[in-house]
Amino acid sequence: MASARNLVVEIAAGNERGKVLTMRDEEKAKEDDSPSAKRSKFERFPLTRWELAAALGVFLVFSTGLFCIYLTMPAADYGKLKLPRSISDLRLLKDNLATYVSEYPAQFILGYCSTYIFMQTFMIPGTIFMSLLAGALFGIVRGLFLVVFNATAGASSCFFLSKLIGRPLVNWLWPEKMRFFQSEIAKRKEKLLNYMLFLRVTPTLPNLFINLASPIVDIPFHIFFLATLLGLIPASYITVKAGLALGDLKSVKDLYDFKTLSVLFLIGSISIFPTLLKRKRIYE
Numbered sequence: 001m002a003s004a005r006n007l008v009v010e011i012a013a014g015n016e017r018g019k020v021l022t023m024r025d026e027e028k029a030k031e032d033d034s035p036s037a038k039r040s041k042f043e044r045f046p047l048t049r050w051e052l053a054a055a056l057g058v059f060l061v062f063s064t065g066l067f068c069i070y071l072t073m074p075a076a077d078y079g080k081l082k083l084p085r086s087i088s089d090l091r092l093l094k095d096n097l098a099t100y101v102s103e104y105p106a107q108f109i110l111g112y113c114s115t116y117i118f119m120q121t122f123m124i125p126g127t128i129f130m131s132l133l134a135g136a137l138f139g140i141v142r143g144l145f146l147v148v149f150n151a152t153a154g155a156s157s158c159f160f161l162s163k164l165i166g167r168p169l170v171n172w173l174w175p176e177k178m179r180f181f182q183s184e185i186a187k188r189k190e191k192l193l194n195y196m197l198f199l200r201v202t203p204t205l206p207n208l209f210i211n212l213a214s215p216i217v218d219i220p221f222h223i224f225f226l227a228t229l230l231g232l233i234p235a236s237y238i239t240v241k242a243g244l245a246l247g248d249l250k251s252v253k254d255l256y257d258f259k260t261l262s263v264l265f266l267i268g269s270i271s272i273f274p275t276l277l278k279r280k281r282i283y284e
Contacts, residue, residue: 046168055165062118069114073107074100083115084129091246094136101137113150120154121161123208127151128252131236135243143240144233151236152229155211159224163215170212178213181205185217193223194272200231202268203261234267 047055081097084090101108116130130150134143162170171178188195196219199205214224242255249255256264 046172047165051165051168055161058161058164059122062121066114066118069111073111074104083126084133085126087246087249087251090129090132090136094133094246097133097137109146113146113153116147116150117154117157120151120211121157123158123212127154128239128255131239132243132246132249135240136246137243140237140240140244143243144237147236147240148229148232151232152225155207155228156221156225158211159215159221162212166212167216170209170216174209174213177205177209178216181209181213182217185219191272192219193227196223196227197231197271198268200227201234201271202265203256204268231271234264 081093082089084093097108112130112134116127118124119127119130131143131147134146137143138146184195185192196210196214199210200207215221238260239255242249
């Protein structure tokens, strides 16, 4: 009887503890939804007011320069000109720009380069459509030159922007990926160019992350620049060549099928082959 009575008391006490925990959870949920909690979450935003002001200032300077360039360009039907977000949008834009490009090639290239670099600097999605457009309008040789030049210039601008204010933002957005990248860079200080070439050629890490994280892990700019300039050529060639046959392209995903990715990884493997060979000799 005593044991049964003790069991009843324990069950009752457990239920009371359960009710208390439930009430605490409910109170905590209410606190999380309260204005003060939302304010604290916003206060955890990594950039200080000065860093945010610097970022907005740089954005304003670039935007003003881009707007001034557009003002100097010959008149066009701007209602038909917009940044493409799909292959069908890109086909329409290409048809609308064909005459304009033939009549004002220098002005168009200036506007194209300015737009591409602006998008790359401030991480605005859509540069892959700009690369396809270069192939569709200028062919492989000129299109490839334009894409590699603009992508390298935009990545370099992004590099220096991240050097200015990027450290807290990158550590806030990608803490795990940042630790991995930092450890890999530390292992390859002697053959850093080879490793950066491998990253640029292959889709191992997103180019956006590489642009932002490189100055934070102390990658020298000359290595970053050279790896970007050379490493973007294979993927840019694939994209520019695809721009010549927009009618056959159904989606951006069609650009990078298994065969294409295999070729990119093969090229990337060649870039790190000297590093692997050196390690083998050391072990021997």
